[in-house]
Amino acid sequence: MLIEDESEYAELLIDMLNTSSDAQFIPKHVTNLTAAFQQIAANPYDIVLLDLHLPDSDGEDSFTRISQKAPQVPIIIITSRDDRDFAESAVRMGVQDYLLKGKVNRGHLTRAIFYAIERKRAFEQAQHLAAFEERQRLARDLHDSVSQTLFSATMIAETMLHLYGSQSEPLRQGLDDLYRLTKGARSELQTLLLELRPIALTESSLDRLLTTLTNTLQSRTKATVTSSLTRDCTLPPPVQIVFYRVAQEAFNNITKYAQATNITLVLQRGNGTGNDDSVMLRITDNGQGFTDQQTRGMGLQIMRERANSINAELTIEGQKDQGTTIVLKWHPE
Numbered sequence: 001m002l003i004e005d006e007s008e009y010a011e012l013l014i015d016m017l018n019t020s021s022d023a024q025f026i027p028k029h030v031t032n033l034t035a036a037f038q039q040i041a042a043n044p045y046d047i048v049l050l051d052l053h054l055p056d057s058d059g060e061d062s063f064t065r066i067s068q069k070a071p072q073v074p075i076i077i078i079t080s081r082d083d084r085d086f087a088e089s090a091v092r093m094g095v096q097d098y099l100l101k102g103k104v105n106r107g108h109l110t111r112a113i114f115y116a117i118e119r120k121r122a123f124e125q126a127q128h129l130a131a132f133e134e135r136q137r138l139a140r141d142l143h144d145s146v147s148q149t150l151f152s153a154t155m156i157a158e159t160m161l162h163l164y165g166s167q168s169e170p171l172r173q174g175l176d177d178l179y180r181l182t183k184g185a186r187s188e189l190q191t192l193l194l195e196l197r198p199i200a201l202t203e204s205s206l207d208r209l210l211t212t213l214t215n216t217l218q219s220r221t222k223a224t225v226t227s228s229l230t231r232d233c234t235l236p237p238p239v240q241i242v243f244y245r246v247a248q249e250a251f252n253n254i255t256k257y258a259q260a261t262n263i264t265l266v267l268q269r270g271n272g273t274g275n276d277d278s279v280m281l282r283i284t285d286n287g288q289g290f291t292d293q294q295t296r297g298m299g300l301q302i303m304r305e306r307a308n309s310i311n312a313e314l315t316i317e318g319q320k321d322q323g324t325t326i327v328l329k330w331h332p333e
Contacts, residue, residue: 001039003066004051004078005031009101013049013078016106023110032056033065040070047113048075060093067094074120076112078104096120138196150186157182184219191216201244202237207267209244210281214265217251223285227265235279239330242306243281246314249299250283250326258287258324281328289318303328 004010010029017025028045030036032055039045048070052062067075074096087098096116099109157179164171190212194200201209207229218225235243247265254260266282300316307314307328318324 001036001045001047002027002029002049003031003033003036003054003062004029004049005054006051007031013104013109016104016109020106020110022107023114025110025113033062036066037069040073045070045073047117048073049113050075050077052077052079052081060090063090063093063095072120072124074116076116150182150189154179154182154186180219180222183215187212187215187219201241205231206233206235206240206243207231209240210247210265210267213244213247213251217255217263220255221260221263223254223261223263225263225265227267229265229267230269233267233269233279235330239279239310239312242310242312243279243328243330245306246303246326246328247281247283249303253299253324254283254285254287257290258285260285260287260323262286278329278331280330282325283327284323284325286323289320289322289324 002010002013004013010031014027014029017027028039028043030039034056036048048066050062050066052059054062057065063075063077075094076097076099077090077095078099078101080101082100090098096119097112099112157175161172161175161179164175166172194209194212210229211227214225214227217223234240254263262285264282264284266280268280268282270276270278303316303326304314310330311333312328312330314329315327316324317326
């Protein structure tokens, strides 16, 4: 997209792009930021060529506003302002290139566009890598310090409960609460570590991932949670992630809305005959259930979209004050 209010110069740049032999460009010309914002909202763009002095914006404000609307799109400034300090300042703000009017030819313009797109892509990749490495570091630090501390605290609480829990009811209740809280905190941390390292969702078996979610749910709700999980159940990565996310969303709904006292989780692979390799996840609670209107909210639509992404069957059954049952079933192709 070209944002330029001088019609003659805009026509010159468009002609350069239309006659370029290096690539096929489809330029869209607007004369002000308001029109540019409308275009950005309606269409994806690969690059923005920006004149800083516009009818509804001027100077650095032009770049700041357009970059806020389209942070993922590389921006090249084309201006008559021959100011090295300003050019360096613009690059520090995130401008990919700074071209002077009157000194731009077809080859210069097309090369600037190609380089700007590539630099923007490389910068974003570097940002993603840095964020990934930081999450990895944080996950390692939490695992090596906080996770081990919580594990020790849980073991101590469990030992004290066995040794002294029979001496008095208040002491037993206090130790039981301490054990439940430390165990729950450890489960919460394990869940957080999975979010920091999403690849961990495919490195572990699904039953182990669901056990972590179950422990977290139990600590949050104080409900009785019963689980029956096929051991060592590992699925293709996209499928396993969907099963985990559906269970996570279901548990979040139970925690926020259900007020359930009994929750049952079943993970079953096959039907026991050896002829069926389907995988079924069933989550049942005795909570408040939901109305027809609520089935369109509470994350249930997200569950449906996730199930559709792997061609799985998702059924959600529930009535007001009669609990809810969610079943996710996947058949390998």
